[in-house]
Amino acid sequence: MIAIAISAGFVMISVAILLNAVRLFLGPTRGDRILALDTMVINAIALIVLIGIHERTTFYFEAALLMAMVGFVGTVAYAKFLLRGDIVE
Incomplete structure (x- = not known):
């Protein structure tokens, strides 16, 4: 049963990432x-966690945590750049 749920999760997250890529480019x-880039990072984190559940290892959870921190900082920096024209004041 868990194998079917993991397979369905892979499909749904992959479709979500594809739709985010479309919104990112168009x-x-x-x-x-x-917003599309931030949502894509969140979906990539979900994909990494799903791979960790599938492989039954905790290494992927640490990678997902690091990606969450880097994704947040990247989104804030990009938004600040668009609003003010520079990142560091």
Whole structure:
């Protein structure tokens, strides 16, 4: 039963990442692109956690935590750059 749930999770997260990529490239505004990139990072984190569950190891959970921190900082930096024109004041 868990194998079917993991397989369905892989399919759903892959479709979500694909749809985020479409929004990232076709987004009408820069704000839409920032949100698509942030959502893509969240979906990638979910994919990494799902791989960790599938492989039954904790290494992937640590990688997901690091990716979450880097994704958050990247999103904040990109949004600040669009608003002010520079990142460091």
